[in-house]
Amino acid sequence: MKPLIEVTNLSKTYGKKSTAFRALKDINLTINEGETVAIVGKSGSGKSTLMHLLALLDQPTTGTIKINDINSHKLKQRQLNRLRNREFGFVFQQFFMNANDSVLNNVLLPLKISSTRRRARKKLALDALKTVGLEDKASNKANDLSGGQKQRVCIARAIVNNPKIIFADEPTGNLDSVTGDKVIKLLFDLNRNKKVTLIIVTHDLELANKCQRQIHIKDGKITKDTGTKTSATKKEAKK
């Protein structure tokens, strides 16, 4: 298995001097291609912080992150933008949608940014909406959707660019168990069929257990990392 993200001695400190807060302390981990990883821990433990660092949305205070064997420090801003735009899909904890824009426009935003042609991006966005079961809401105003529908729009946006890695922060946080299961199934299908690596932040243990690997975080430290399961245990997990 090929290492996709390698993290060494990573730490993140917010604020300066008296208000300084060490949100992550000396994190070391390697995520392989095609893996499904759950980051679990209590509220405020640093899960989102870690996810943002892995997704190169933020700079670590110390330590290095290598993506495909390339040190993230060495990437130019342009390359970084391109990487996030083309290879990553994001589901943020608080949705982050343009409330006044249509559902369709929200979903196709990554494609707009990547300068995809109008017709192509509309088609891809409608496909993504169909995947999350919201194709009939395409022209609705994003703000008019229910919480769960918004969450699914965010998932559609995360998958619209056919990413290699999906970073999802509490993707089922606002969903009832039935819809939640649907979303989870969708993500795991992408993993199975398209080899998409999943990095999911959650405090839902059921969801965490569906992942091949669980990384437990407490007060910014990894307390437990189940590591990549063998293929035998993987089959077992599927049952």
Next chain:
Amino acid sequence: MRLIDIIKTANHNLFQNKIRTFLTILAIFIGSFTIVLNTAINSGVNSFIDKQVESIGGDGFIEVFPAAMYDQVNSAMKSGTAATEYNPDTGSALSSNISDSDLEKLRKVEGVNTLEIFHMLSPEWITSNHTDKKYNVAIEYFPNTDFNVDLSAGQMLDHEAKDYEILLTEEYLEPLGFKDPEDAIDKTITIGFKQTTLCYTQPDNCIKKVDAKVVGVQAPGILSMSGELQINAALSDAIYDGSMKGVPVETAAKANIIAVGSVDPEKLDNIREKFRNIGYEIMTIDDTVGMIRTFLDVVLIVFTIFGAIALLAASIGIINTLFMSVQERTREIGLMKALGMGSGKIFLLFSLEATLLGFWGSVFGIAVSVAAGLAGNGIAHSTFLADFPTFSLTEFTPLNVVVITLTIMLVAFVSGTLPAIKAARKNPIDALRYE
């Protein structure tokens, strides 16, 4: 992101907060409206003057004044004494002299075709049988008749005729008691002038009178704007001889003299320069209207400054609007950056939003000023410009409109840079966490 998408998004963002955008555009609109309408009026009036000057002809016509006299003539024209009531205390005399040797020198200047001595006449007043009042008057006798004088009634002067003839302007009709141009034709008016020698002995009784027949009435136009009434050769001689009666011949020949002639219009600048060195000033038809142009230019500058101040205030409005827009869109900016949009594009997005504010402001300004200009033309043509059907008070040239729009867009763009830089510098995570 493609440029077209950036423009569309910027325009879309613009209309998210309609009232704020409207108010900002309104401020820009005021500046653009002022400047566009003002430029249009200026170019309308100027092209009217051009047409008039062109229609008069007499491109190469010059009047030559001794330098000292030039100032007198100039200020007399500026104060605009035409058809105002006569006041015996102020009088009207101008004195000047052109020596024979100077005349020879002037004639030799390259480009001068003809140059003749010409007696300036300065009558005291004009009146008619139909009024008790006397009015100030300036008269002019153009020996060479290469002017196209527009007449609203009657006919052109006959310089060969023995009868005394005069052309009135419409300004004089009512004061002299005529109903309309037709009414004045073939009527008699009286001109009073000083007999210079008599004034030394009988200062209160030295004014002589001469009657002349009105043969035509000059249509309003640039020539009549100078306020001078044209007379024929016979009347000119009569007034000159009358005013110089009793003056020794050599002295008389030197009083109230200017020179008129025709020159090659191409060489005018050069001729003017040479004449000035000899001590003489030239006045062309263009110079006569030049004063009107100078006035128009001053008006243009004043209003453009008003417009510019309005735009300056508007650009502060743009900065404010954009800062608010950046603040409101903090999360959106964070999201776009997280999804891989570069800082340059973010900058472009917001500075385009500012530029579009400028664009819409100037477009509305232009639209409203064109509407106001057309309405103004209509009103003007049915009232004070009824005599000038071809004159449009406002003239919108595409070049002016485009230049003004681009300038305003540039001002708006510059105003937008500061907020746009602020947006471009936002860190995606901080922006996303912004509540």
